[in-house]
Amino acid sequence: VTNKDNCHNWTHVFERIGARITGPRCDILEMLDKAERPLSAHQIYSELHARNPKVGLATVYRTLSLLTEAEIVERLEFGDGRARYELAEHVTQEEHHHHLVCERCFRVVKYSEFPQEERDLVRKVAGSLEAKFGFTVERHQMHFYGLCPECRQRA
Amino acid sequence: VTNKDNCHNWTHVFERIGARITGPRCDILEMLDKAERPLSAHQIYSELHARNPKVGLATVYRTLSLLTEAEIVERLEFGDGRARYELAEHVTQEEHHHHLVCERCFRVVKYSEFPQEERDLVRKVAGSLEAKFGFTVERHQMHFYGLCPECRQRA
DNA sequence: CTACTTGCAAATATTTTGCATGCCA
DNA sequence: TGGCATGCAAAATATTTGCAAGTAG
Numbered sequence: 001v002t003n004k005d006n007c008h009n010w011t012h013v014f015e016r017i018g019a020r021i022t023g024p025r026c027d028i029l030e031m032l033d034k035a036e037r038p039l040s041a042h043q044i045y046s047e048l049h050a051r052n053p054k055v056g057l058a059t060v061y062r063t064l065s066l067l068t069e070a071e072i073v074e075r076l077e078f079g080d081g082r083a084r085y086e087l088a089e090h091v092t093q094e095e096h097h098h099h100l101v102c103e104r105c106f107r108v109v110k111y112s113e114f115p116q117e118e119r120d121l122v123r124k125v126a127g128s129l130e131a132k133f134g135f136t137v138e139r140h141q142m143h144f145y146g147l148c149p150e151c152r153q154r155a
Numbered sequence: 156v157t158n159k160d161n162c163h164n165w166t167h168v169f170e171r172i173g174a175r176i177t178g179p180r181c182d183i184l185e186m187l188d189k190a191e192r193p194l195s196a197h198q199i200y201s202e203l204h205a206r207n208p209k210v211g212l213a214t215v216y217r218t219l220s221l222l223t224e225a226e227i228v229e230r231l232e233f234g235d236g237r238a239r240y241e242l243a244e245h246v247t248q249e250e251h252h253h254h255l256v257c258e259r260c261f262r263v264v265k266y267s268e269f270p271q272e273e274r275d276l277v278r279k280v281a282g283s284l285e286a287k288f289g290f291t292v293e294r295h296q297m298h299f300y301g302l303c304p305e306c307r308q309r310a
Numbered sequence: 311c312t313a314c315t316t317g318c319a320a321a322t323a324t325t326t327t328g329c330a331t332g333c334c335a
Numbered sequence: 336t337g338g339c340a341t342g343c344a345a346a347a348t349a350t351t352t353g354c355a356a357g358t359a360g
Contacts, residue, residue, distance in 0.1 A: 020314060020359055041350080056317045061350060077232035081325075082349070100284050103293065113283045117276050121269060126299065128268045129255050134304040138258065141298045144281065149289040175334050175339060196325080211342045216325060218340095236350075237324070 003052065006030040013091070017070045024048065024055055028063050029072075033092065037108045038076050038084030038099070078143065080106045098141065102148035104155070111144075118142075158207065161185040168246070172225040179203065179210055183218050184227075188247065192263045193231050193239030193254070233298065235261045253296065257303035259310070266299075273297075 007026040014021045027048055032039060041060050048055045064085050067073035072091055076084045078101045089096055096119075097112040126137040147155065162181040169176045182203055187194060196215050203210045219240050222228035227246055231239045233256045244251055251274075252267040281292040302310065 022315065022359075024316080054317075058318080058351080059316055062315085065351090075234060077234055079230060079232055079238075081238075083234075083236075100288060100290055100292075102290065109288055109290075111280075111284060111287070113280045114276060117279070121272050121276055124272070125266075125268045129266060129299055129301075132266070133255060133264055135255055135257065135264075135299075135301040136307055137255075137299050137301040139300050141300075142295065143298075144284055144290075144292050144295045146284075146290040146292040146294075152291055177334075177340065179341080197323095209342075213326080213343080214341055220326090 003027075009033075013072060017066075017072070019066060019070075024059050025063050025066075027051075027055075028060065029067070029087070032073065032085060032087045035086070037110060038086040040082045040084050042082065044085075076141070078106060078108060079103070079145075084108065098143065100144045100146070102151055103145045104147060104151035107148050158182075164188075168227060172221075172227070174221060174225075179214050180218050180221075182206075182210075183215065184222070184242070187228065187240060187242045190241070192265060193241040195237045195239050197237065199240075229294075231296070233261060233263060234258070234300075239263065253298065255299045255301070257306055258300045259302060259306035262303050 003023045004021070004026060005023075006029075007021055007023070010026045010029045011021055013029065014025065019025070028044055031044055031047065041057070041064060044064075045055070045057045045060045048060065049057075064073060064075070068075045068085070072088055073085050074088050076086065076099070078084065078099070095112045096115060097110045100109045100111050101107070122140055126140070129135055130137055158178045159176070159181060160178075161184075162176055162178070165181045165184045166176055168184065169180065174180070183199055186199055186202065196212070196219060199219075200210070200212045200215045203215065204212075219228060219230070223230045223240070227243055228240050229243050231241065231254070233239065233254070250267045251270060252265045255264045255266050256262070277295055281295070284290055285292055
């Protein structure tokens, strides 16, 4: 009883990577697209499974893995042992952003501050790293860690 | 049969945090201090256990946890599911640095490029985040990901 | 139809914890 | 000596995989 209601926007994504278009896959992309912060596999599974108890956790992991390989999804780790996932920027067409993380409760906020300055610096650093270490630089992440207002108050 | 040969440099570190000075603890700090890249718990355990089979993996994890809480060690995650650890900068008194990671083999290289420009940008971003989100920003990480020369050749 | 997907359960991998023993201060 | 630290084994998490059954194309 796979429900493909959410597939309209995503058919071309799966076609491009030669993967089949299924209900759970579209649901996952839809959730990631609507989310205001990166989601863990468990968060995605909980919601999907609540809507349709037939959905299994393994499918969530396999789908996230598939989409991460295809660079449709980006996998992030913030230090609490569970990976989070969000849509790649070329998919959302949103502004380039990074994350601010509370090191106590691991709440995550997206931000985009001084994008031009960042671009300039990143370009310089990436060039320098390629020259010095022979790496082909593909992407970067900048995480800021601190205490959110709630956790600071409790501390 | 605890061997405290490696404790000379580290007594004050443990005294400051009110923790006992033991062989395994000093060995771990010594390893981190000598390492040129962040080490995983398993890497540390392997070497220590080879030198002294009495050392257990739990001690490694408990020590890393203790030292991370005390901000003597920094915990890092690069996306392969195993955390890495390195000495905090105020302990090594080395230059502020970040990491370049091969997304295929997860080799990690430390770098420090354009430190002044980075400081300027980070200060601006941190201030902006504190004002906008009410977080108290404590630290940041910048990870560059790409392919190392070896993995690029193989691909 | 046929191969790709899925669900379930079992297997891995990493990290944490309980408890009896050991050892630092 | 007293309480923190350790080792071992068992537990808790997170993630991956084998396999039989389901379904997209």
